[in-house]
Amino acid sequence: MSSLLDANERFVALADAIAARDAHPGDAITSLRETGRAAFAERGLPHTRLEEWRYTNLAPLSGLSLEPPSEDGRIDRSLLESLATPVFACGLAVFINGRPQEALGGLPAGDVSLTSLRDADPGTAGRLVDVKQHPLAALSAATTEDGIVVQIPAGVALEHPVHLVFVSSSPDAPSVSSPRVVIEAGAGSRAVVIQDHVSVAGGHAHFTNAVTEVHAGANSDLQLAVIQREDDADIHASNVAVHQERDSRFASHVITLGGRLVRNDLNVVLAGSGAECTMNGLYLGTGDRLIDNHTLVDHAVPHCTSHELYKGVLADDSRGVFRGRVVVRPDAQKTDATQQNPNLLLSDGTEIDTKPQLEIYADDVKCSHGSAIGRIDEEALFYMRARGIGQRDARALLTRGFAAEILATLPGEALAEALTADFVARMTGGTGA
Amino acid sequence: MGDTLLEIQNLHARAGDAQILNGIDLTIRPGEVHAIMGPNGSGKSTLAGVLSGRPGYTVTDGSVRFEEKNLLELEAEERAREGIFLAFQYPVEIPGVTNNYFLKASVNAIREHRGEESLDAIDFLSMAKEKMAIVEMPKDLMARSVNEGFSGGEKKRNEVLQMLLLEPKLAILDETDSGLDIDALRVVASGVNALRDENRSMLVITHYQRLLDYIVPDYVHVLAEGRIQRSGGKELAHELEAKGYGWLGLDEGASA
Numbered sequence: 001m002s003s004l005l006d007a008n009e010r011f012v013a014l015a016d017a018i019a020a021r022d023a024h025p026g027d028a029i030t031s032l033r034e035t036g037r038a039a040f041a042e043r044g045l046p047h048t049r050l051e052e053w054r055y056t057n058l059a060p061l062s063g064l065s066l067e068p069p070s071e072d073g074r075i076d077r078s079l080l081e082s083l084a085t086p087v088f089a090c091g092l093a094v095f096i097n098g099r100p101q102e103a104l105g106g107l108p109a110g111d112v113s114l115t116s117l118r119d120a121d122p123g124t125a126g127r128l129v130d131v132k133q134h135p136l137a138a139l140s141a142a143t144t145e146d147g148i149v150v151q152i153p154a155g156v157a158l159e160h161p162v163h164l165v166f167v168s169s170s171p172d173a174p175s176v177s178s179p180r181v182v183i184e185a186g187a188g189s190r191a192v193v194i195q196d197h198v199s200v201a202g203g204h205a206h207f208t209n210a211v212t213e214v215h216a217g218a219n220s221d222l223q224l225a226v227i228q229r230e231d232d233a234d235i236h237a238s239n240v241a242v243h244q245e246r247d248s249r250f251a252s253h254v255i256t257l258g259g260r261l262v263r264n265d266l267n268v269v270l271a272g273s274g275a276e277c278t279m280n281g282l283y284l285g286t287g288d289r290l291i292d293n294h295t296l297v298d299h300a301v302p303h304c305t306s307h308e309l310y311k312g313v314l315a316d317d318s319r320g321v322f323r324g325r326v327v328v329r330p331d332a333q334k335t336d337a338t339q340q341n342p343n344l345l346l347s348d349g350t351e352i353d354t355k356p357q358l359e360i361y362a363d364d365v366k367c368s369h370g371s372a373i374g375r376i377d378e379e380a381l382f383y384m385r386a387r388g389i390g391q392r393d394a395r396a397l398l399t400r401g402f403a404a405e406i407l408a409t410l411p412g413e414a415l416a417e418a419l420t421a422d423f424v425a426r427m428t429g430g431t432g433a
Numbered sequence: 434m435g436d437t438l439l440e441i442q443n444l445h446a447r448a449g450d451a452q453i454l455n456g457i458d459l460t461i462r463p464g465e466v467h468a469i470m471g472p473n474g475s476g477k478s479t480l481a482g483v484l485s486g487r488p489g490y491t492v493t494d495g496s497v498r499f500e501e502k503n504l505l506e507l508e509a510e511e512r513a514r515e516g517i518f519l520a521f522q523y524p525v526e527i528p529g530v531t532n533n534y535f536l537k538a539s540v541n542a543i544r545e546h547r548g549e550e551s552l553d554a555i556d557f558l559s560m561a562k563e564k565m566a567i568v569e570m571p572k573d574l575m576a577r578s579v580n581e582g583f584s585g586g587e588k589k590r591n592e593v594l595q596m597l598l599l600e601p602k603l604a605i606l607d608e609t610d611s612g613l614d615i616d617a618l619r620v621v622a623s624g625v626n627a628l629r630d631e632n633r634s635m636l637v638i639t640h641y642q643r644l645l646d647y648i649v650p651d652y653v654h655v656l657a658e659g660r661i662q663r664s665g666g667k668e669l670a671h672e673l674e675a676k677g678y679g680w681l682g683l684d685e686g687a688s689a
Contacts (some may be wrong), residue, residue, distance in 0.1 A: 388542035
């Protein structure tokens with residue numbers, strides 16, 4: 001435990017260093033940092049004796065001597081485009097190591113308002129995530145340098161997605177960035193937001209510790225894609241908190257293709273009746289990577305729907321963790337909740353710990369859940385080989401087919417195609433099958 | 434019809450631990466259609482499996498030559514690329530992979546082996562359309578996952594479509610007729626017949642004589658207890674139909 005205590009002290013010092021070099025008393029960032037620092041200083045990093053962290057040991061993180069993020073001047077538009085294909089021209093905002101780069105993005109976004117967190121009212125961020133419950137979100141708040149507030153005005157339907165690209169780079173030393181995204185979807189609005197995390201190859205490990213807060217107004221329709229495709233040395237934590245008002249429709253797509261250690265928390269509160277929530281996830285494990293998804297959907301009121309499908313593909317010696325909680329409160333009658341976590345294991349060295357968890361306190365509900373663990377279908381493999389397709393290609397094609405159910409639901413064909421290509425490249429590069 | 438395309442000599446094989454084939458001899462020359470009939474458990478599907486390279490079978494004796502090659506040394510995909518096609522008795526469903534994508538990958542794998550250029554999506558589609566018309570395949574089946582939710586007849590038509598696209602030298606039809614109504618059978622058979630020519634050979638495995646009214650064989654062999662018990666012309670199939678396998682001193686459901 002001593003290394004964890006050391007790490008806690010080091011991380012508090014890191015937060016202080018970040019705050020000291022860039023202080024803006026009284027703004028939204030300062031209040032976020034102060035709350036986060038206090039919570040983190042009290043509790044520190046989570047350890048594996050906690051139920052929520054049982055299968056995920058943060059030693060790879062606590063062992064890093066993290067520095068505040070540096071500016072990386074090597075990143076230009078062409079590097080950006082090669083890392084973050086496809087890059088959409090409308091509503092593009094680019095962050096390098098957690099700080100906005102107006103020269104790279106900042107193109108006219110039409111009806112949507114994109115504001116730096118620096119310019120937002122104090123209290124804009126931090127309303128949906130309880131930093132006392134989420135230690136990494138506390139650390140994220142304590143070390144944040146900036147963020148973005150995406151406001152979709154009431155009644156506006158955006159024609160193009162809002163594309164937020166987060167590039168991380170640690171050329172000189174391991175470093176941290178803690179971007180904050182706040183999405184406010186006005187009543188009756190419709191939008192797609194893509195949060196794409198990429199990293200510059202080479203250099204040292206980077207720890208991206210992102211927090212996203214989504215306020216889905218009444219009857220709004222919002223799709224959020226969180227794409228994690230950093231280098232295999234990088235560590236990624238993501239905490240997405242969603243508050244849905246009545247009749248709102250929210251869909252998340254969490255696609256994890258890269259990173260050495262990835263922990264995702266997705267918490268959705270269905271706070272208004274008639275709200276609908278779709279949670280799709282796809283994670284690809286190669287090498288000795290660990291990917292952990294913890295989701296919680298809270299049916300707080302009647303007549304809400306949630307559908308969750310997380311699919312895992314694990315190769316080599318990788319590990320996956322899935323814990324999906326569905327809570328149906330006593331008043332939440334007529335709830336319709338489904339949850340599925342199928343996993344495809346491509347080798348004997350893999351491990352998946354999956355735990356669906358329904359907590360139902362109402363009596364007139366429709367809920368189902370299940371996990372499955374399987375291997376490549378040998379009969380399908382032979383069928384493909386009998387058609388001249390080589391063993392390796394056939395396995396790749398079958399695995400791609402397994403993932404397609406999630407990739408095909410991504411908003412926009414260009415995004416689905418780019419991520420399918422990325423998925424296949426990483427999978428075939430990783431398995432050596 | 435001078436050369437030999439496939440030559441099976443004294444073939445013995447096990448499926449798992451069970452000895453199924455007990456010395457098969459069969460020679461197929463280019464352009465010939467051979468039918469293999471036999472009761473359940475006679476070894477028909479094992480023969481198809483051994484020839485196509487399906488995992489799970491062990492050849493314990495004998496040899497199989499395909500053109501100049503030792504077929505048994507080739508992987509399943511290599512056999513397909515050399516020109517052997519197995520129409521599956523139970524075509525496999527592949528969720529998430531569209532029929533179009535699968536067929537294109539398959540055609541291109543084989544074209545590449547033959548030293549031909551890969552087809553792009555547009556060229557492939559125009560080629561596929563022509564073949565789809567032959568088997569009366571609805572267009573929307575190309576955009577759906579391979580065989581997923583297809584009816585029995587649609588699955589078998591999809592098999593024949595693949596065969597038409599891949600233009601094999603030897604097509605092995607493993608009980609392609611089973612489970613088909615007469616209309617579907619007619620469509621499937623006309624697809625198979627569209628491919629018949631003086632160079633292409635077929636091995637038609639069936640439990641029923643009915644199929645052979647539509648795909649008329651040059652030779653009929655009766656397989657039982659892992660051996661060819663009798664060979665003859667197409668009239669042998671009719672005799673079998675009329676008299677049953679008991680006529681040859683064989684049980685209707687001889688055990689494996």
